[in-house]
Every structure is written in structure tokens, then in C-alpha cells.
Amino acid sequence: MSITQVAFILISAITLGSALAMVTSRTVFVAALWMVAAFVGVAALYILLEAGFLAAIQLLIYAGGIAVLILFAIMLTPRVMQPMEGLSRFNDQWMFVAAVSAFLFAGLWALAIRTDWPVNLQRVTGDNIFLLGRGFMTQYLLPFEVTSILLLVALVGAIVIARD
Amino acid sequence: MLANYAILAVFMVVAGLVPIGALATAWVIRPHKPNPVKSEIYECGIETVGEAWVQFKVQYYIYALVFVIFDVETAFLYPWAVAYNRLGVFALFEMSIFVAILLAGLLYAWRKGALEWV
Amino acid sequence: MQFIYDIGPRIVAITAQFLGQHFPAWAVQLILMIVSVATIAVFVLITFMFLTYLERKIIARMQDRIGPNRVGPLGLLQPVADAIKMMTKEDITPTVAHRAAYNIAPVLVVAPPLMAFAVIPFGKGMIAADLNIGILYAVAISSLGTLGLLMAGWSSRNKFSLIGAMRAVAQMVSYEVPMILSLMGVLMITGSLAMGQIVSKQAVPFIILQPVAFIIYFISSIAELNRTPFDIPEAESEIVAGYHTEYSGMKFAMFMMSEYVSVIVMAAVGTTVFLGGWRGPVLPSYIWFLLKIYVIIFVLMWFRGTLPRLRVDQLQGFAWKFCVPVALLNIFMSGIVIFLVPPNTTHPLVQVAAYAVGNIILAIVVLLLYRRPTARAAAAVSGA
Numbered sequence: 001m002s003i004t005q006v007a008f009i010l011i012s013a014i015t016l017g018s019a020l021a022m023v024t025s026r027t028v029f030v031a032a033l034w035m036v037a038a039f040v041g042v043a044a045l046y047i048l049l050e051a052g053f054l055a056a057i058q059l060l061i062y063a064g065g066i067a068v069l070i071l072f073a074i075m076l077t078p079r080v081m082q083p084m085e086g087l088s089r090f091n092d093q094w095m096f097v098a099a100v101s102a103f104l105f106a107g108l109w110a111l112a113i114r115t116d117w118p119v120n121l122q123r124v125t126g127d128n129i130f131l132l133g134r135g136f137m138t139q140y141l142l143p144f145e146v147t148s149i150l151l152l153v154a155l156v157g158a159i160v161i162a163r164d
Numbered sequence: 165m166l167a168n169y170a171i172l173a174v175f176m177v178v179a180g181l182v183p184i185g186a187l188a189t190a191w192v193i194r195p196h197k198p199n200p201v202k203s204e205i206y207e208c209g210i211e212t213v214g215e216a217w218v219q220f221k222v223q224y225y226i227y228a229l230v231f232v233i234f235d236v237e238t239a240f241l242y243p244w245a246v247a248y249n250r251l252g253v254f255a256l257f258e259m260s261i262f263v264a265i266l267l268a269g270l271l272y273a274w275r276k277g278a279l280e281w282v
Numbered sequence: 283m284q285f286i287y288d289i290g291p292r293i294v295a296i297t298a299q300f301l302g303q304h305f306p307a308w309a310v311q312l313i314l315m316i317v318s319v320a321t322i323a324v325f326v327l328i329t330f331m332f333l334t335y336l337e338r339k340i341i342a343r344m345q346d347r348i349g350p351n352r353v354g355p356l357g358l359l360q361p362v363a364d365a366i367k368m369m370t371k372e373d374i375t376p377t378v379a380h381r382a383a384y385n386i387a388p389v390l391v392v393a394p395p396l397m398a399f400a401v402i403p404f405g406k407g408m409i410a411a412d413l414n415i416g417i418l419y420a421v422a423i424s425s426l427g428t429l430g431l432l433m434a435g436w437s438s439r440n441k442f443s444l445i446g447a448m449r450a451v452a453q454m455v456s457y458e459v460p461m462i463l464s465l466m467g468v469l470m471i472t473g474s475l476a477m478g479q480i481v482s483k484q485a486v487p488f489i490i491l492q493p494v495a496f497i498i499y500f501i502s503s504i505a506e507l508n509r510t511p512f513d514i515p516e517a518e519s520e521i522v523a524g525y526h527t528e529y530s531g532m533k534f535a536m537f538m539m540s541e542y543v544s545v546i547v548m549a550a551v552g553t554t555v556f557l558g559g560w561r562g563p564v565l566p567s568y569i570w571f572l573l574k575i576y577v578i579i580f581v582l583m584w585f586r587g588t589l590p591r592l593r594v595d596q597l598q599g600f601a602w603k604f605c606v607p608v609a610l611l612n613i614f615m616s617g618i619v620i621f622l623v624p625p626n627t628t629h630p631l632v633q634v635a636a637y638a639v640g641n642i643i644l645a646i647v648v649l650l651l652y653r654r655p656t657a658r659a660a661a662a663v664s665g666a
Contacts, residue, residue: 063426194531
């Protein structure tokens with residue numbers, strides 16, 4: 001059991017635990033905070049995969065930007081700022097849902113165990129940030145430019161909606 | 165390469181222990197005399213009026229949103245800046261197109277008054 | 283004599299050798315890591331305490347008074363007195379506050395600036411973790427600081443705290459974009475995100491090659507730190523005390539600590555990226571680093587003692603309408619100059635000349651672009 005495996009188990013436990021706490025929390029604000037913890041856990045997982053750049057971008061954009069966005073949206077809505085009292089976390093169909101989830105989980109587990117996952121043992125040589133940059137400019141130029149259009153559409157759309 | 169990041173875990177632990185240690189020391193040392201008047205929310209010395217929520221000002225949300233858009237743009241700018249030296253001038257053209265499209269978005273937001281703090 | 287110059291690596295090597303005889307390799311690594319992190323933490327905390335004293339003294343002198351001079355010689359033990367005061371004050375927690383978030387918020391506000399010190403090069407060979415994403419890590423960790431603020435503001439259940447927290451976060455978030463964009467010019471010249479690389483490529487400090495970027499970075503980091511002239515979130519006359527209204531005692535001290543430690547982080551990153559880090563002729567590397575940090579910190583405190591506060595709409599407008607476009611223009615200018623004068627193969631003086639020409643053209647373009655608003659503002663000041 002190498003130290004990487006221990007770290008992986010620990011970080012996965014924290015991420016999954018935060019996600020679970022997020023969906024079962026009574027207050028929306030606290031749920032958003034658990035979501036941020038899940039984001040940070042995912043960033044740590046990226047570090048374990050030696051994708052340092054991606055981990056930092058995950059922290060910068062998700063935990064630093066999108067989390068703030070969601071928290072602002074929550075704070076600007078008056079009724080959700082209090083904990084939801086008297087609301088049970090279980091609805092009436094919970095037994096059926098639990099059965100279906102267990103079935104799905106068993107199926108996915110069996111699939112995951114039996115598949116021959118192709119493991120790419122080739123390490124990425126060279127500075128991977130430089131390779132990313134070069135990839136954006138040469139091989140993946142079209143998705144790169146289309147992304148800018150996507151961002152523009154998001155920006156304009158949000159402003160149009162917010163101005164009304 | 166991962167060993168470089170191991171020290172970050174130590175940093176996180178120490179960075180968490182410093183405030184927790186300070187707070188724990190203070191918790192041992194300080195007095196504790198709660199009093200219902202002391203424990204009320206401060207509102208210029210009078211009773212609080214209404215629930216604690218902020219009037220819906222869409223400005224806050226717009227600033228956070230424009231920030232996320234430009235944050236994603238900087239995420240694309242980082243690898244480009246690192247690779248720029250070895251790529252040649254066509255990289256500048258391509259990135260200029262990218263930035264120009266987003267600048268057009270910023271200009272649109274500016275003209276529509278979305279960046280005003282009303 | 284030589285050992286004063288690389289005292290850091292020497293101590294590490296000697297300790298590693300000494301411990302290597304008694305412990306296995308992984309334990310030696312771990313102990314060295316813990317010791318270096320603890321040293322950095324102690325250095326940061328002592329600097330933080332000294333900075334509280336320094337700020338009061340400098341602002342006092344600028345306001346023609348003396349400042350703290352009672353506690354200890356020249357008032358140097360004032361921070362100790364402050365620390366004792368903070369520890370022994372009662373922690374008044376509002377009854378309606380959300381317990382968990384209220385207690386965790388101070389920890390979450392202090393932790394990110396402390397973690398940012400992992401990538402700061404304190405001297406030659408004295409960097410805790412020379413990650414290949416060095417400066418991106420510093421920026422990303424700084425952006426996590428906003429969450430602690432939001433937690434503090436919300437959990438206090440106080441209208442002023444909520445408004446103060448949202449304004450502070452809106453301000454910090456607006457100025458993060460110009461800050462990141464201003465660092466891009468430097469990254470283009472360096473070709474790497476690692477802090478060690480950035481310092482080693484500064485035969486000519488980048489402030490000479492990218493003055494506009496330095497100005498934008500400086501202004502943006504003042505806004506990030508919520509310091510004057512951008513300290514609307516903390517201004518006592520405006521909003522009581524903003525997001526830390528309901529905090530007292532040590533928790534309040536944590537907010538103060540986060541602010542001053544962030545000051546040190548910004549000064550350290552600015553030094554590394556623009557002022558040449560630990561490079562310097564005669565003195566040891568870490569002494570140069572400390573001197574440069576204190577120059578930036580002194581200028582920050584100078585601003586606080588001199589400038590009035592900007593209004594909220596003024597500072598937000600300034601960020602999005604001026605800083606972001608100018609930073610983008612700076613990136614474009616750097617791109618052209620780098621293409622014409624590749625940084626690795628040309629003589630430093632040729633580079634300085636090329637960038638000087640580029641920056642002058644950039645300044646002319648910016649002044650031309652903004653001549654209408656500046657004319658209007660000048661007329662408003664002189665006419666009305």
C-alpha cells in the first residue's frame with residue numbers, strides 16, 4: 001500500500017463525504033460550502049494524477065469563481081437563507097429509489113471489475129504546460145476558438161437575462 | 165514530481181494548525197460570561213429589524229459572472245503565454261482572435277450598462 | 283564567509299546528513315519538510331506582528347504624530363501587547379449565528395495566505411516547493427480567500443456583515459482578472475510558470491521591461507487586499523466593520539492576520555515577478571529579498587496614509603473599464619515585442635530598448651483611448 005494509494009483513498013473519502021454532506025444538508029448555504037470542499041478534493045485528485053496545471057485551474061475557476069457565483073446567487077434569494085425546518089430528507093418513494101440505486105451500483109461495479117482498462121504507461125515527457133499551449137495553437141485550434149464564442153454567448157446571455 | 169506536492173500537504177496541515185492553535189490558546193485563556201444582551205446582533209445599537217438578507221442587487225451576480233468568464237479566459241491564456249516564446253507570431257494572431265471575441269463581450273456589457281454599480 | 287550566502291541549503295544538507303544516520307530516508311524527508319514549513323510559518327508570523335507595529339508607526343509619522351512608543355523600547359513590544367489583548371478578550375458569539383460556519387470562517391480566511399508561501403523563493407535555493415505551476419498556484423490559493431469572507435459574512439446573521447462580505451468579495455473578484463492578466467506579460471518572457479525560473483530569467487528586472495504590468499499588478503493587489511484606497515469593505519464610517527462586525531477576540535485577530543499575511547504574500551509575489559526576487563550584487567540573497575519586500579510594503583503603507591477612499595462604483599468601474607483592457611493591451615504589446623526581439627537570444631540592453639519603445643507606444647495608445655473620460659473628469663474637477 002504505497003503512500004500514493006493511501007493519499008488517494010483519503011482524498012476520495014473526503015471528496016465523496018463532502019458530496020454526500022452537500023446533498024443531505026438542510027441549509028442551502030451549507031450545502032454550497034460542502035460543494036466547495038468537494039471541488040478542493042477533486043483538485044487534490046488532479047494533483048495525484050500529476051496534472052498540476054489542471055488542479056490549479058480547478059481551484060482558480062471552480063473554488064474561486066463558480067463557488068462564489070453560486071454563493072452569491074444563494075445569498076441574493078431571501079427565502080433560502082434560513083434552514084428548511086420541518087422538511088424531511090426522505091420522500092415516500094425512498095425504498096424503490098434505494099433498490100434501483102443498489103442495482104445500478106452493482107451493475108457498474110461488475111462492469112468496472114471485468115473491463116480491461118487500457119492503462120497508458122507512457123509518461124508525458126517535457127513540460128506539459130508548454131505542450132498544452134502548443135496543442136491549443138496547432139492541433140486543437142478550432143475547439144479553442146469555438147470556446148471563445150461559447151464564453152461570449154454565455155456572457156451576453158447572462159447579461160440579457162439579468163437586465164430584465 | 166509528486167514529492168514536490170507532498171510538502172503542500174504539510175503546508176496545509178500547518179496552515180490549519182496555526183489558526184486552530186491560536187484559537188485554542190485563546191479559548192483556554194479568555195473569560196466566558198455570556199449575557200443575552202451581549203449576544204444580540206449589532207445594528208447600530210438598536211433592535212434588529214427584519215431578517216438578515218440583502219435586497220436583491222443583480223450587480224453582485226453580474227460581477228461574479230463576468231469574473232468567471234474572464235477567469236476561464238485566463239485559464240486559456242496561461243498555457244499560451246508559457247508556450248508563446250517557441251511558437252511564432254501566428255500564435256499571437258490566434259490568441260488575438262480569442263481575446264478580441266471576449267473583449268467584444270466586455271464592450272457589450274459596458275454599453276448595456278451591466279458594469280455600472282447602480 | 284561563503285556559507286552566509288547559501289545558509290539555507292547548507293543547513294538543509296547538514297541536517298539531512300545528520301538525520302540520515304539515525305532515520306530511514308522517508309522519515310528524513312518528512313522531518314525536513316516539517317522543519318522547513320515550521321520555519322516559514324514562524325518567519326511569517328513574526329513578520330506579521332512586526333508589520334502591525336510598522337504600519338502604525340509609519341502612518342503616525344505621516345500624520346505628524348509619534349505612534350506607539352510606550353510598550354518596550356520605541357514601542358517595539360506593542361504587537362506582543364496586542365496579541366495578549368486579543369487572546370484575553372471575551373469571544374462574544376451571537377446567539378443566532380450559525381455555529382459551525384461562524385467558527386470555521388476565521389480558519390478558512392487565514393489558511394490560504396499561509397499556504398501561498400510554499401512557492402515563494404526566499405533566497406537562492408530557498409524555495410519550499412519549486413512547483414512547475416508556481417505562480418498559478420499562488421494566484422489560485424489567493425482566490426480561495428474569498429470563500430472564508432463569504433462564510434464569515436453569512437454566518438454572522440447580521441445585515442451589515444452580509445453586505446460587507448458581498449461587497450468585499452465583489453471587489454476582490456473584480457480585481458483578480460487584471461492581476462492575473464498583468465502577470466501574463468512576464469510569463470510570456472519567461473516561458474515557464476515556476477517561480478525559480480522567473481527569478482533566474484531576470485537579469486534585467488521585469489519592472490523595467492513591463493512597467494505597465496507592474497502598475498496594474500500593484501493596483502490590483504491593493505484592491506485584493508482591501509486596503510486603502512480600496513478599503514470600502516472595512517471602512518468603519520461606512521459599514522461598521524463589514525464582514526467581521528460580529529467577531530471579537532482571537533477570531534478578529536485571525537481576520538487581521540489574514541490581511542497582513544496576504545500583504546506579505548502580495549509583496550513577495552510582486553518582488554519575485556517584477557523586482558528580480560532575491561537577485562542583487564553584494565548582500566546575501568535572502569537579505570535582498572527582505573529589502574525588496576519591505577520596499578513594496580512601505581509603499582503600500584504610504585498609500586494608506588495618503589490617499590482617500592474610492593467609492594464602490596468608482597473602484598468597480600476602474601477595474602473593468604480600465605485595468606482589464608489595459609492589461610490585455612499590455613499582453614498584445616508584449617507579444618509583438620517578443621516576436622521581434624526574442625528574449626533568450628538578444629542582449630539585455632537591446633531588450634530594454636525594445637520594451638521601452640513598446641511601452642511608450644502602449645502608453646500613447648492608452649492615453650488616446652481614454653482621452654474622453656479623462657477630459658470629462660478633469661473638467662468636472664476644475665469646473666464644478
